[in-house]
Amino acid sequence: xxxxxxxxxxxxxxxxxxxxxxxxxxxxxxxxxxxxxxxxxxxxxxxxxxxxxxxxxxxxxxxxxxxxxxxxxxxxxxxxxxxxxxxxxxxxxxxxxxxxxxxxxxxxxxxxxxxxxxxxxxxxxxxxxxxxxxxxxxxxxxxxxxxxxxxxxxxxxxxxxxxxxxxxxxxxxxxxxxxxxxxxxxxxxxxxxxxxxxxxxxxxxxxxxxxxxxxxxxxxxxxxxxxxxxxxxxxxxxxxxxxxxxxxxxxxxxxxxxxxxxxxxxxxxxxxxxxxxxxxxxxxxxxxxxxxxxxxxxxxxxxxxxxxxxxxxxxxxxxxxxxxxxxxxxxxxxxxxxxxxxxxxxxxxxxxxxxxxxxxxxxxxxxxxxxxxxxxxxxxxxxxxxxxxxxxxxxxxxxxxxxxxxxxxxx
Ligand code: NIG
Ligand code: FE
Numbered sequence: 263x264x265x266x267x268x269x270x271x272x273x274x275x276x277x278x279x280x281x282x283x284x285x286x287x288x289x290x291x292x293x294x295x296x297x298x299x300x301x302x303x304x305x306x307x308x309x310x311x312x313x314x315x316x317x318x319x320x321x322x323x324x325x326x327x328x329x330x331x332x333x334x335x336x337x338x339x340x341x342x343x344x345x346x347x348x349x350x351x352x353x354x355x356x357x358x359x360x361x362x363x364x365x366x367x368x369x370x371x372x373x374x375x376x377x378x379x380x381x382x383x384x385x386x387x388x389x390x391x392x393x394x395x396x397x398x399x400x401x402x403x404x405x406x407x408x409x410x411x412x413x414x415x416x417x418x419x420x421x422x423x424x425x426x427x428x429x430x431x432x433x434x435x436x437x438x439x440x441x442x443x444x445x446x447x448x449x450x451x452x453x454x455x456x457x458x459x460x461x462x463x464x465x466x467x468x469x470x471x472x473x474x475x476x477x478x479x480x481x482x483x484x485x486x487x488x489x490x491x492x493x494x495x496x497x498x499x500x501x502x503x504x505x506x507x508x509x510x511x512x513x514x515x516x517x518x519x520x521x522x523x524x525x526x527x528x529x530x531x532x533x534x535x536x537x538x539x540x541x542x543x544x545x546x547x548x549x550x551x552x553x554x555x556x557x558x559x560x561x562x563x564x565x566x567x568x569x570x571x572x573x574x575x576x577x578x579x580x581x582x583x584x585x586x587x588x589x590x591x592x593x594x595x596x597x598x599x600x601x602x603x604x605x606x607x608x609x610x611x612x613x614x615x616x617x618x619x620x621x622x623x624x625x626x627x628x629x630x631x632x633x634x635x636x637x638x639x640x641x642x643x644x645x646x647x648x649x650x651x652x653x654x655x656x657x658x659x660x661x662x663x664x665x666x667x668x669x670x671x672x673x
Pocket of ligand 2: 340341581583
């Protein structure tokens with residue numbers, strides 16, 4: 263089944279752009295009064311609407327009113343499988359107690375672990391699905407979700423089962439990541455024993471049941487230390503996992519480990535210095551910055567401008583989680599980051615489309631071009647610059663996943 267969708271006032275294809283380094287706005291390809299031919303969920307052609315109308319005698323999915331079409335957004339880092347709330351932590355944080363202090367007192371991540379362990383499969387699935395659905399409705403057509411609030415064999419598996427089971431029926435595509443190495447659970451005496459347990463008991467089962475192909479670790483002063491983390495990651499690689507790292511959020515060390523082991527991405531980087539950034543670039547590790555965590559914790563943004571100028575591939579993700587990044591609005595966060603860090607429209611869009619897709623190994627999306635998935639979103643405006651100008655408050659009103667139009671809400 264073929265159809266022609268359009269005409270759109272502007273189509274921002276994100277085609278012909280470098281995977282790494284700075285991008286100026288003059289480099290982006292804008293098709294005025296454009297259309298898209300979609301066939302079996304993928305894009306057959308993107309061009310002038312009238313030209314496509316003459317060339318293909320196919321049904322038209324007509325778009326009326328102002329409309330700017332972009333690729334669907336990809337969120338390459340979230341923790342939206344969890345139970346409970348951390349409103350209590352937040353109340354403490356705005357009184358001046360830090361995230362790190364709350365964690366050290368056995369709250370923070372530990373309180374979410376307790377609630378997630380107590381939650382049965384169906385309840386956890388429902389809560390997670392609601393967040394997936396909210397994210398999809400704001401234009402995220404592909405999202406990554408981590409485990410990491412189970413920290414035991416049954417509870418880590420329960421989280422990954424929840425994510426995979428939602429993926430079977432949900433419209434957006436979900437990618438699961440094992441973050442059993444989030445923090446050491448209370449029942450273990452030391453980090454090394456726990457990391458050994460993950461490697462010997464949790465990861466082989468995940469492999470066997472193909473619950474995830476990615477492993478993450480939180481490298482931080484009161485989580486896991488660089489040296490023990492590196493040993494663990496090398497073993498995870500030997501089992502066939504792709505590696506991603508929570509790196510340099512409060513203290514340095516994680517980015518260098520990510521570079522040494524050849525991780526796919528190093529995420530956070532708020533505390534990274536030139537040496538860390540150079541190591542990521544030299545080892546082809548994508549930098550994933552998480553402005554939602556800076557907003558949630560009232561901390562500086564990661565040096566995104568510097569990272570791009572150093573020649574890195576930069577993705578922007580929401581880090582949506584109950585503790586450090588409860589907001590979960592990727593577009594709003596990206597718009598604010600672009601303003602504070604001076605990222606161009608093109609760089610910001612690249613960070614939440616094809617560059618983010620590459621972090622997940624999904625080069626079949628994030629660009630509107632022949633052969634790519636027809637994951638597309640349309641904003642009710644006739645000028646693409648309105649998207650960042652509205653700082654996240656202009657949302658897409660039409661969302662296509664694999665060519666199917668899923669939401670059309672009046673705004
Ligand atoms: O990316 N920093 C570690 N992990 C998450 C926060 C998890 C939580 O606080 O629940 C993050 O910020
Ligand atoms: Fe995170």
